[in-house]
Amino acid sequence: MVSSDTQRPAAITIEGASKLFLDGAVVAFHDLSLSIAAQEILCIVGPSGCGKTTLLRCIAGLADLSAGRLLVHGRPVAGPPEGVAMVFQHFGLLPWKTVWDNAAFGLAMNNAPAATIKERVSHYLALAGLAGFEKHYPYQLSGGMQQRVGLVRALAMNPSVMLMDEPFAALDAQTREVLQEELLGLMQRPSERKAVVFITHSIDEAILLGDRVAVMTARPGRIKEILEMPWGWPRDVNVVRADPRFAELRAHIWDGLRPARLDASSAFAAAGD
Numbered sequence: 492m493v494s495s496d497t498q499r500p501a502a503i504t505i506e507g508a509s510k511l512f513l514d515g516a517v518v519a520f521h522d523l524s525l526s527i528a529a530q531e532i533l534c535i536v537g538p539s540g541c542g543k544t545t546l547l548r549c550i551a552g553l554a555d556l557s558a559g560r561l562l563v564h565g566r567p568v569a570g571p572p573e574g575v576a577m578v579f580q581h582f583g584l585l586p587w588k589t590v591w592d593n594a595a596f597g598l599a600m601n602n603a604p605a606a607t608i609k610e611r612v613s614h615y616l617a618l619a620g621l622a623g624f625e626k627h628y629p630y631q632l633s634g635g636m637q638q639r640v641g642l643v644r645a646l647a648m649n650p651s652v653m654l655m656d657e658p659f660a661a662l663d664a665q666t667r668e669v670l671q672e673e674l675l676g677l678m679q680r681p682s683e684r685k686a687v688v689f690i691t692h693s694i695d696e697a698i699l700l701g702d703r704v705a706v707m708t709a710r711p712g713r714i715k716e717i718l719e720m721p722w723g724w725p726r727d728v729n730v731v732r733a734d735p736r737f738a739e740l741r742a743h744i745w746d747g748l749r750p751a752r753l754d755a756s757s758a759f760a761a762a763g764d
């Protein structure tokens with residue numbers, strides 16, 4: 492199915508993975524298999540509660556699978572794997588730390604040398620348009636700027652895998668589009684390409700950013716379908732949006748999510764009776 496990507500080594504391999512909570516009363520995801528190639532951007536869309544965040548937490552080594560296999564760079568995950576960085580929906584900044592210290596946090600946690608921290612953090616802060624804001628605190632920044640700090644913190648670690656959990660969901664629509672374009676701009680540089688697992692509620696965002704888009708079912712989450720996006724790199728969002736295939740893909744993915752939406756609306760109707 493994924494002709495180009497099967498040539499590349501897998502960054503992440505997930506086989507028959509399940510995650511249960513509360514002694515099995517909640518099955519977050521069940522028998523889920525997925526492979527993410529090195530330097531591939533895989534976007535995942537799926538209904539709320541289908542286990543997307545839990546899946547990312549398992550890949551990040553912050554939670555264990557209940558069953559199945561999970562490999563990062565061919566090694567089973569037991570604790571946070573090397574080379575994996577995470578970007579959170581609510582930015583995950585420490586409010587008492589400055590922009591600089593927040594951006595340096597991941598590297599500092601990894602005991603990176605001071606010179607490396609200085610070089611990488613100033614490089615990515617400048618790229619993110621945050622030069623001059625080093626001494627500011629998160630509350631002094633807009634949401635878009637805060638999430639740029641979250642991105643800088645992850646990128647400065649020079650990860651081979653980036654896990655992004657609805658990173659732009661808390662931003663207004665315009666800022667979101669700007670950050671999408673910035674992320675695309677960054678990912679166009681071959682030296683900056685990483686394996687990215689990008690979770691989003693926005694079908695448009697998934698199509699614009701993904702090499703592939705995985706559609707999940709409602710809980711217990713499974714991979715319902717994986718679609719390969721027909722655009723390569725460099726990728727221009729305006730060209731993609733104007734392409735008739737964009738609308739076709741969007742309609743197709745909406746359709747794939749439809750049963751979940753109907754379930755949700757009928758539950759809502761029942762609750763309203």
Ligand SMILES: Nc1ncnc2c1ncn2[C@@H]1O[C@H](COP(=O)(O)OP(=O)(O)O)[C@@H](O)[C@H]1O
Nearest residue numbers: 512513517519538539540541542543544545546
């Ligand atoms: N620590 C936990 N304890 C119990 N249930 C949890 C825990 N974390 C997540 N869940 C449940 O697992 C399901 C999947 O959650 P989550 O991964 O956050 O979904 P998503 O990110 O797709 O919205 C939800 O029903 C959620 O309530």
Ligand SMILES: [Mg+2]
Nearest residue numbers: 543544545656
């Ligand atoms: Mg989530």
